[in-house]
Amino acid sequence: MSELSAEGRNKSRPWRQLKSEVALGVFVAAVFVALGTFVFSESLETLDVKAEELGFEGLNLLPSPFPEYAVPGLEDPFVTFLLGIASVLLVLAVSFAVGKLLGARQTSRGVPSA
């Protein structure tokens, strides 16, 4: 009985660690989104400035749902922050799915993924 529970604990350890790593990563990303929304939000990139000097602006041939990382018609920075968090979770899910599609092999040398 105790061996079984010990085995269960060993199996759940990588999952627990993975969950804590994901939580840490999402927290770090949320901090960057908050800084990007509330502090470092103004974007004046070199390319845009040079183009503006010539009197033309970049186009967007395809309509995008959230131009300039904002919800159209909602200027509230808190809404932009929430959109940023949702976007981070979307990127996390898409890149995880892409990684799974690429197909994992067992960790080399039999080292458990920690």
Place this chain on the structure above:
Amino acid sequence: MHIPDGFLSLPIISITYAVALGVLALSFRKVKGNVDEQMIPLMALLTAVFFSVQMMNYPIIGGTTAHLMGAPALGIILGPWLGSISMTVILVLQCFLFADGGVTALGANILNMAIIGVMVPYLFYSLVSRRGGKGAMLVGIFVGAFLGDVLGAVSAGIQLGLSAPIFQYGLAVSVPAMAIHHSVIGVAEGFVTLMVVYAVVKVKPTLQYSNKGLSNLLLSTGGVKNE
């Protein structure tokens, strides 16, 4: 560095798409069925974190702003093939959801940031770190990240300069403008890449089994290298 629609000529769009798709196809072929299982959640997390990092715009020179690219850290930690796929995920979502970079320029943006921005730092880091020692590792990461950022920008400058008269500045203006500004960004990218790579290896020492190039850095962070 995200090039929008309307800046590039049709030949440049065609060439950059062809090169980007070719290298990405090679990346998928290299990693297909060959990704270490511990790399998948790490790749997803790093992709999400560097997506969020790109949302921060800090002031640089001439009243302009810049954001970190993250590509060098992705390349050094995940390797050139998986790193380029990770950066491409960011660029594709930025293009289609947030209009950050045009769909006609997506090939160029992938070439500049997901291929040059990822692979140049990895190559430089790999070459320099072969000398061994903590100093070589740190120089390899810092200078590699700097070069990745600057050469990605130079590539963008060349694409824009060769797109004249659509983008009316020629090479003589577009290349130095991009290179000078991104030299400043490159220094910041170098420091951040150093910190990120060091932190990731410290937190996840088993990474050395997936990315052999990082095993020397693991030694320098106090870990144990298993031969």
